[in-house]
Amino acid sequence: MYKCECGAMFKEPYKYxxxxxxxxxxxxxxxxxxxxxxxxxxxxGQWFEQFCDNKICDDCAEEAYTTRxxxxxxxxHKEDFLTTVxxxxxxxxxxxxxxxxxxxxxxxxYFDNFNEDxxxxxxxxxxxxxxxxxxxxTWIAFLEREVDYV
Ligand SMILES: [Zn+2]
Ligand SMILES: [Zn+2]
Numbered sequence: 001m002y003k004c005e006c007g008a009m010f011k012e013p014y015k016y017x018x019x020x021x022x023x024x025x026x027x028x029x030x031x032x033x034x035x036x037x038x039x040x041x042x043x044x045g046q047w048f049e050q051f052c053d054n055k056i057c058d059d060c061a062e063e064a065y066t067t068r069x070x071x072x073x074x075x076x077h078k079e080d081f082l083t084t085v086x087x088x089x090x091x092x093x094x095x096x097x098x099x100x101x102x103x104x105x106x107x108x109x110y111f112d113n114f115n116e117d118x119x120x121x122x123x124x125x126x127x128x129x130x131x132x133x134x135x136x137x138t139w140i141a142f143l144e145r146e147v148d149y150v
Contacts (some may be wrong), residue, residue, distance in 0.1 A: 002027075006036035015111045054140040061140045062133055062145065067120070073142050081131055082106040122141055 003009050008029035014022070015025050029033050038047040041057035042065075050055040058134055069123050074081040079099075083091045086106055093099035120128070 001038050001040075001047065003033045003038040003049075004030060004118070006030040006032065006034075007054075008035075009038075009047070010035075030127055033093060049147055052137045052140070054137065054144065058136055058142050059137055061143060065129060065132060067125055067128070070125075070132045070147065070149065072134045072146065073139065074128055076142065077131075078086075078103060078107065081128075082110065084131060085110065 001011060002013060003007055004027040006027060008027055010028050012027035013035065014028040014031070015023060016048055017023055024033075036049045039050045039055065040047055041060055043054045043060040044057060046057055046059075054061075082088075082103055093102055110124070111120075111142055
């Protein structure tokens with residue numbers, strides 16, 4: 001589907017040829033070209049402009065956030081997350097072993113005494129959430145794999 005700035009929704013743009021032979025694709029209602037391809041969000045049913053392969057709109061993607069999912073996400077992106085929160089510049093471990101040890105140490109430090117029965121500080125919860133939602137496309141791709149949307 002396509003959605004035009006004038007509010008019209010249509011399946012296919014209206015096509016016509018200029019006298020010069022040039023093909024034009026325009027909105028069937030206003031005959032302008034300010035329209036975008038849109039798809040229906042699997043969760044809320046809203047039509048939104050799709051940039052990647054995702055089928056969930058940005059609003060739903062942010063709303064779907066939970067700390068549990070956030071922790072799972074940063075586990076997948078551990079290296080990126082830890083070097084970001086510890087503001088490590090020139091991150092370039094000399095070997096795989098050094099890298100693993102460094103990441104382990106940082107992870108232990110970050111999650112010091114954190115387990116199923118305890119809580120993360122608000123500050124850390126926010127930090128994790130911010131990291132997850134910073135790149136919404138990656139977050140949505142993760143959600144689509146992790147969460148069983150029907
Ligand atoms: Zn229009
Ligand atoms: Zn939605």
